[in-house]
Amino acid sequence: MKVVKFGGSSLADGPQFEKVIQIIAADSARQVIVTSAPGKREKSDTKVTDLLIKYAKLTLMQKNATEIVQTIFNRYLSIATYFNLPEAELIPIKEALVNLPHRDYPSTDYLMAAFKAHGERLNARLMALILTHLGINARFIDPSEAGIRVTDEPNNASVEPSTYAYLAALSYGNEKLVFPGFFGFTDAGQIATFSRGGSDITGAILARGLNADLYENFTDVDAICAADPRIVNNPLEITRMTYREMRELSYAGFSVFHDEAIIPAIEAQIPINVKNTNHPNLPGTLIVPESQFEPIRTITGVASSNRFAALYLHRYLLNKEVGFTLKLLQILYKYDVSYEHMPSGIDDLTIIFDKSQLDEQTIQAMLHDIQETLQPDQLNWIDDYAIIMVVGEGMRNQIGVIEQIIAPLAENKIGVHMINQGASRISIMLGTRQADSKAAVKQIYNQFFVNEPISIS
Numbered sequence: 001m002k003v004v005k006f007g008g009s010s011l012a013d014g015p016q017f018e019k020v021i022q023i024i025a026a027d028s029a030r031q032v033i034v035t036s037a038p039g040k041r042e043k044s045d046t047k048v049t050d051l052l053i054k055y056a057k058l059t060l061m062q063k064n065a066t067e068i069v070q071t072i073f074n075r076y077l078s079i080a081t082y083f084n085l086p087e088a089e090l091i092p093i094k095e096a097l098v099n100l101p102h103r104d105y106p107s108t109d110y111l112m113a114a115f116k117a118h119g120e121r122l123n124a125r126l127m128a129l130i131l132t133h134l135g136i137n138a139r140f141i142d143p144s145e146a147g148i149r150v151t152d153e154p155n156n157a158s159v160e161p162s163t164y165a166y167l168a169a170l171s172y173g174n175e176k177l178v179f180p181g182f183f184g185f186t187d188a189g190q191i192a193t194f195s196r197g198g199s200d201i202t203g204a205i206l207a208r209g210l211n212a213d214l215y216e217n218f219t220d221v222d223a224i225c226a227a228d229p230r231i232v233n234n235p236l237e238i239t240r241m242t243y244r245e246m247r248e249l250s251y252a253g254f255s256v257f258h259d260e261a262i263i264p265a266i267e268a269q270i271p272i273n274v275k276n277t278n279h280p281n282l283p284g285t286l287i288v289p290e291s292q293f294e295p296i297r298t299i300t301g302v303a304s305s306n307r308f309a310a311l312y313l314h315r316y317l318l319n320k321e322v323g324f325t326l327k328l329l330q331i332l333y334k335y336d337v338s339y340e341h342m343p344s345g346i347d348d349l350t351i352i353f354d355k356s357q358l359d360e361q362t363i364q365a366m367l368h369d370i371q372e373t374l375q376p377d378q379l380n381w382i383d384d385y386a387i388i389m390v391v392g393e394g395m396r397n398q399i400g401v402i403e404q405i406i407a408p409l410a411e412n413k414i415g416v417h418m419i420n421q422g423a424s425r426i427s428i429m430l431g432t433r434q435a436d437s438k439a440a441v442k443q444i445y446n447q448f449f450v451n452e453p454i455s456i457s
């Protein structure tokens with residue numbers, strides 16, 4: 001059995017739905033379908049998830065939302081109309097949308113999560129209706145029915161392990177099961193979503209919980225490329241890569257697959273095949289365990305992300321002071337802030353944060369506490385921080401990789417603030433200014449893929 005997830009771009013309108021249905025019908029093993037919310041039909045379009053966020057904000061401001069409700073509903077209606085599905089069949093979808101503001105929510109965060117989740121929840125309902133209308137035996141399954149349990153973090157939830165026992169007990173025949181991606185339910189029965197792009201996570205959870213042979217993830221590119229195609233022109237396509245390469249690259253900017261979605265697949269050792277809905281016969285990218293991978297290049301890919309900020313702290317004899325880092329981490333804990341990386345020297349320390357969890361007030365309060373408690377000689381907040389991740393199983397036994405990365409950056413006057421090589425030795429992380437990150441990716445890509453196409457002997 002295969003779990004097949006379709007991203008927002010694959011479900012943006014009627015013609016895209018038609019391609020998806022052909023893909024589902026082409027292989028009887030494609031039994032478990034995961035839908036995202038309808039995405040962008042063209043570049044300037046707005047994803048349904050973003051329309052729902054606007055709807056939630058209007059509701060919170062107690063403003064009239066009739067127009068946005070109609071805009072959202074029209075996205076579903078136009079898809080239904082494409083398949084000649086009678087409008088009457090969409091009444092439950094309209095009602096669910098209209099009723100969203102009238103349900104009880106424990107907080108505004110949970111209200112936001114419930115609104116956002118309805119992009120996928122209603123799209124999965126619509127997909128099941130259309131499949132049935134076309135004579136394909138299909139059933140919508142809500143995460144509440146399937147037992148997808150998540151943590152009490154309304155807009156950034158993680159899966160609870162109990163989910164897998166519920167999924168193992170799910171009984172089904174030979175019909176297609178249509179699940180909405182992106183959300184689950186807390187123990188208290190509230191909707192909580194994963195972080196943005198999180199329908200990939202639902203697909204991976206179902207693949208593990210339902211014991212799939214393969215997790216197919218359909219998107220709008222032929223394969224995962226060695227660099228983001230929005231940064232590098234026509235980058236090389238990756239045919240095969242490992243789970244941990246994918247995790248590091250998606251963490252650092254390969255938004256094509258969510259970094260957290262790798263974990264359930266690793267836990268159950270299920271291969272992931274990223275494919276293009278518009279060219280389903282192409283092989284795409286296969287993501288596999290290390291044991292099934294033989295590197296042919298030093299580098300598999302290079303990614304960048306501007307979502308970071310860093311705190312630089314200098315104090316002489318830092319290396320001799322017992323408990324210094326503990327006190328620092330206690331301050332982060334007090335403000336409920338997690339950190340991403342902490343490279344250090346003898347007298348200094350840099351802490352790198354994901355900015356999406358921080359606001360100006362928290363940053364200022366945290367800095368104040370650090371100054372008071374730890375009395376550093378120097379304390380700087382660096383808001384302009386990007387991370388470049390150079391990843392490849394093939395670099396493990398290679399000498400001189402760092403030099404090859406740094407040389408073109410130095411030649412092009414791109415400053416590197418930090419270099420960190422992970423203990424796994426399959427990735428090297430660089431810190432740069434945000435304005436330099438794209439140029440750095442281009443230079444590193446050229447060095448490894450254009451100037452020296454294959455480096456491993």
Ligand SMILES: Nc1ncnc2c1ncn2[C@@H]1O[C@H](COP(=O)(O)OP(=O)(O)O)[C@@H](O)[C@H]1O
Nearest residue numbers: 007008009219220221224225227228254255256
């Ligand atoms: N390394 C990469 N290879 C391919 N696509 C990438 C890469 N990095 C970023 N992307 C972007 O990811 C997009 C697909 O992800 P996303 O928009 O989330 O798709 P979906 O709507 O299918 O969920 C591509 O259109 C591409 O612009």
Ligand SMILES: N[C@@H](CC(=O)OP(=O)(O)O)C(=O)O
Nearest residue numbers: 007008036049196197198199
């Ligand atoms: N619809 C959600 C979840 C998701 O995975 O979407 P997409 O498949 O379009 O990346 C979002 O926009 O974040």
